[in-house]
Amino acid sequence: MLIDICVCTFRRASLEATLKSLGKQIPPTGATMRIIVADNDDVPSAQGLVESVGKTLALSVIYIHAPSRNISIARNACLDTAEGEWVAFIDDDETAPPDWIQSMFHKASSDNLDAVFGPAVAEYPPETPDWIRLKDYHSNRPETRNGVVQTGHTCNALVRTEARCFTGQRFLLEKGRSGGEDTEFFYRAWHAGARMGIAESAPVYEQVEPGRLRxxxxxxxxxxxxxxxxxxxxxxxxxxxxxxxxxxxxxxxxxxxxxxxxxxxxxxxxxxxxxxxxxxxxxxxSGFSIREQELYGEPARAGSPS
CATH class of the missing domain: 1.20.1280 (Monooxygenase)
Known part of the structure; x- marks a missing residue:
């Protein structure tokens, strides 16, 4: 069994820590793992870092240049490259504990699920305003609606690629700058019959950038x-x-x-x-023809928290 771990990146030095954490993953019994990195920059700016770090890891690392400035292009490039029965997604500003994939796969296999989502826990810098820290706005915790998981996020996900509900599915390019492309993707899969669950015991951790503390x-x-x-x-x-x-x-x-x-x-x-x-x-x-605001395509701007 092959599990492909996909990372989409755009000009983030934190990618190095992400890759190193993935290199320490403990595979499920009988599984092998690869890492696929899709670089969404106009130029292949992450290639040197990926190839350098990749040489130090026990896992095979595949670099793809998938320009430009549209996260859906990068996500689709990962899906086009993946060959595994399972595909995992993690962000380039996150790190995963060694048992992350193992815990996600255990949840998926024991409950016969097509997709599993885990928490993405925010780690705040010292200058974080108290009102942000107290409400923990930046953590992403999967939720149910009426007891059912209807959608999820690619910050921490594992997908059974052979499930009929995911066959041929791709992320919408028109949502690749505004965000929400993953929510729509999984919501579409749920409508197609996907069985999805939550692995609370499989968190990843995100260092919050100062520019997002506003x-x-x-x-x-x-x-x-x-x-x-x-x-x-x-x-x-x-x-x-x-x-x-x-x-x-x-x-x-x-x-x-x-x-x-x-x-x-x-x-x-x-x-x-x-x-x-x-x-x-x-x-x-949402009922009107309003264009969704662009959140991605440029690194978060630094600035004083308010």
Missing amino acids: FAWLRKRKFRSGISYGRHALKDKSRIAQASLQAQAALKMMISATVALLCGFSRTPRNYWLLRAVFHAGAFS
Whole structure:
């Protein structure tokens, strides 16, 4: 059995730590593993690093230049290159403990799942504002809806490539700059019958970049997430049902904004409710022809946290 571990990268020095952590993975019994790195930069800027680190690892490392500045292009290049019965995804700013793949595979095989998602736990730098640290906005923990896993994220995922629901599926290029391409991909697979689960015992860890410790960055991401969620919720619904869902989103937006106003100068709850209002605003907007904001394609800008 072959497991391909896929990493999409764009100008991140943290890729070295990611690769070194993958080189320490303990394979499931009877499995071999490879690492596939898809470089999404205009030029093959990561090639030297990947080849240099790859020589020090026990696993085979494959480098692909998959330009440019569209994460879906890189993800699809990984899928096109992968030959394994299983494909794992991890981000280039994350590291994995040695038993990560083993734990993910155990969950998938024991529960007969087509895809498994694990937590991506944020590790914050010392300058992180308290209101961000307390609410842990940057960790990504997979969730269920009505007891069912309907979608997930490629920051920590394992996929059975031979499952019919994933055969021939690719990430949408139009979402490759805004983000949400992985949510849509797995939501589409769920509609096609994918059985998906959560491996709480298989976390990966992300060092949060200083440029993402700003309210403005979180606001942009929350609005995009709201649009993405809303478009999934509205899919295949009648016009009456769509109008009802949008009305609910508008009501939640107003309630959240009101609570934020009542919180006054208490930064932690105020920002929490403001960001909830922004998310519901995105969900409300999803029924209209609004272009999703671009989050990716350039490294996060450094700046003073607010």
